[in-house]
Amino acid sequence: MVSAADRAKGPARTSVWLDVKSGRDRDRGRGRKSGQPAGLDRDKIIEATVRLLDSEGAAKFSMRRLAAELNVTAMSVYWYVDTKDDLLELALDAVFGTLPLPDLSTETDWRDQLRELATGYRALLVRHPWVSALIGTFLNIGPHSMAFSLAVQQVMRNTGLPPHGQMGGLSAVFQFVYGFGTIEGHFIQRCATAGMSQDEYFRQAMGTISEQPEFRESFANASELMEARGGDTVEDMRERDFGFALELLVAGIEAMVARA
Template structure:
């Protein structure tokens, strides 16, 4: 008896439905979903809530996306379209261009803090058109920068893994800030006594940058790690 193969549940693995409600498009749904996520977070994203924001019933949304998981795939691909990958003609420009792309990706994650809880469970995100364009641009950048074709993918993965890891940590922190309603400096000032008390018996864990601007502190930490990753990769260029 033949066993019917189960279809992979992803918006990128099924044909887009031909009949679309004229008053509502997939693009409108995705744009509104991004707005909802930015303002209220991942917990607020339901088909019912999104339909209310669009003045449409949940049934109307299902004409365009099969379920919430497909919607998340679409919004993730949408915000990946914000990332800039410069093109270069001179291999010597590789590092500056890669820094620009890394900063662009970090900025995207921080604009959309809900990404912190999403990137690890987003399904087949790599099949989305914006992610495909991003990856194609990165391969072109790294090959133009002198990386062997067989090594470019691993080099790109090293940079992107660092950016995503740091970005997720920052986004989680910013999401906490949003929930408290405090500024970053206010929350740090509030936490400082408890943190100093907890570290008093651990001199190697003393923090000496409490008075530094918190945004500048996060920028410095991100840039330090990125520079070390790029230092290592730079030695691999042809």
């Protein structure tokens, strides 16, 4: 069997999943009885990776930190994965596996299917803020990601949009959720590291902005609009905005269906 180092000498891959052999062969390690103490295992590594990324953020994550968490040397991990990037790609696909997929039969309303997938995707991005960057940088074609992607395509087929518009509609909805969840997740994470509540953090940023003279007047009505929202928290506002945007998108799809 080829070792990690051997395989790395081939032409540059662009995704773990594009190397069909790697994922499956390495799983044989799971059934082993022995070797030295460490009960290492690809799945355990991935799980620990996800846990560390969730709790300490992508910036703090390193192979040495991960290895320490597993009571192992950094290089031990490299027997199971070729590179850090590969590991991240595996972790990315793993969290997509936690996303529950709704019933996609045409009997249930596509609107509900869409809302469910969208909220689930958003929750995923908020719970795992490190995911956003990886979705951008990797191809994201692992089995779980693909299952999600296919579910999304199925829902779009149920909308009644013409075939040539399904991909566009899919983009409109899920790139929106991606953008929204990304910004939201990072914002929450920043508040946490700054040790502030979301409202405190928000208020501070608003204050600094309105101190800059060139934005004083143009920002006046914006902040009035904020105050006019009453005693709502930042979370409340965000929730309402997300809901409104989602209904807007549903309405948009309906309009495009009617237009066809």
